[in-house]
Amino acid sequence: MASYVLIAVHYGTQTKRNEEISAKIGRAKDWAKFMPSTWLIWTGLSPAAWFDRISPLLAKNDTLFVAEVTYNWKGRVPPNVAEWVERGRTDDMDGE
Template identity: 40%
Template sequence: MALLSILVCGKKTVARTCAAMSATGSGFRIGSQDAIPALPGPASKPVKETHMIYAINYDLKRPGQNYDALYDAIKNCGSSWWHFLGSTWLVDTGLDAKGVWDRIAPHVDKNDFFLVIGVTREYQGWLPPEAWNWINSRQLKMAA
């Protein structure tokens, strides 16, 4: 069972700790998609011309279930994604929160819990430098 991750991001970090975190081989992943597949219906329409960053947080309740289709749906929500915390993804997308949810909902078990929420410029946390680089490079896409 995956546990709910709370996204807490920051503008500075301690180099000594970041090096220690990187040395653990924790599997930091950053992805990118060249094209967003179109889905039928109004749910997948872009909100505006610019992209925004959304955090997708979940608590998956069915241990052993294959969630690969869910992870692929999350990756396909936008032009770029970030996944360092076990149950948290950040997605750079032109969709609104409902559009993101409509993309991933078909792959969610009815016992699972999800939260799709816009990321603001107010953040703090303890992550490796690669994570901060991804987040900080997208500050202008975050809600004020």
């Protein structure tokens, strides 16, 4: 069953790999990027699977946080991201 997963990266080095990370995240069923290195994705994969995919792209001093997000959320996000969440998703969407 698909769920929302939050992926956040903090770069402890000068090497930022957002393009490579975005390419991996682009394989999810759907996604929204609402901060320079933070994505909310709709996926059938576990947070652990996403961690395993993204962590090899990061340097030793970089930080990666991946967590499943329930629909019961609160936050201040750009209107397009709030609309993206409210629009809802289905399990039969293409992607991982």
